[in-house]
Amino acid sequence: MKTLMSYLWMLLHQVLTCIFIKARSIMSINNGANYTLSWRFAIESNNLRSWPTVPRRCLPYIKTYMLGGQYQHDLDMVIAEMLTYMNSIILNNDGKDIWILDVDDTCISNLKYYERKNFGCDPFDRVMFKSWILEGSCPAIHSMLVFYKKLIERGFKVFLLTGRHEEQLGSITALNLLLQGYVGHERLILRSSKYKGQSAEKFKSAIRKEIEGEGYRIHGNVGDQWSDLTGESIGARTFKLPNPMYFVS
Numbered sequence: 001m002k003t004l005m006s007y008l009w010m011l012l013h014q015v016l017t018c019i020f021i022k023a024r025s026i027m028s029i030n031n032g033a034n035y036t037l038s039w040r041f042a043i044e045s046n047n048l049r050s051w052p053t054v055p056r057r058c059l060p061y062i063k064t065y066m067l068g069g070q071y072q073h074d075l076d077m078v079i080a081e082m083l084t085y086m087n088s089i090i091l092n093n094d095g096k097d098i099w100i101l102d103v104d105d106t107c108i109s110n111l112k113y114y115e116r117k118n119f120g121c122d123p124f125d126r127v128m129f130k131s132w133i134l135e136g137s138c139p140a141i142h143s144m145l146v147f148y149k150k151l152i153e154r155g156f157k158v159f160l161l162t163g164r165h166e167e168q169l170g171s172i173t174a175l176n177l178l179l180q181g182y183v184g185h186e187r188l189i190l191r192s193s194k195y196k197g198q199s200a201e202k203f204k205s206a207i208r209k210e211i212e213g214e215g216y217r218i219h220g221n222v223g224d225q226w227s228d229l230t231g232e233s234i235g236a237r238t239f240k241l242p243n244p245m246y247f248v249s
């Protein structure tokens, strides 16, 4: 009798332990903070691709990330490395040493639009995004503007390359950049009708190839999307800026 009791007791103990461990592992899978850190690593490293929206459970963490300072810290670390690299380059002084910078969420910010879209948890709203762009009031990403000015000061030519459509958004984009202090770049290149419907990677690769064909040397290539930095003629070094709010292929 005694052995049976102790056997049953042991069994109960084991079952309870099992349930406890299982519950803990489910809890940890559902833990938003841990999940969001893993998710952010996966998207920023280009392991996870073509994600349509930010997972709902990440919302409070992405909001805190974007508004609470860590986004800025992450940006600043990349830009500090860009600066170190830039200072190490020996220029040829033939006007052919260039950097290529993306526009949206690299030079100027769409955070205000994304704040209204739950930091990317809501699906992309083509109409609302276009009207936001047409306001021409995307604010400069300040640390990037400072870097842009240093590039020009050191004698690099800066090419701004964006997937925005030239016909519809060309003049407002040029004006927005100017008003935010982006003055002195060599070229602003937008997506002409020739590249309509092409992926950002294909379009940007083709443009970079053309630029190299003109004899320019791409020393640095900066963007918040992997599609700014992959493909062909990507440049001597690429720099990925943080952006956990949307994915462009």
Ligand SMILES: *[C@@H]1O[C@H](CO)[C@@H](O)[C@H](O)[C@H]1NC(C)=O
Pocket: 027, 028, 029, 031, 034
């Ligand atoms: C988050 O991860 C840490 C480290 O693995 C772990 O100790 C903690 O229990 C996790 N949080 C939750 C609520 O699961």
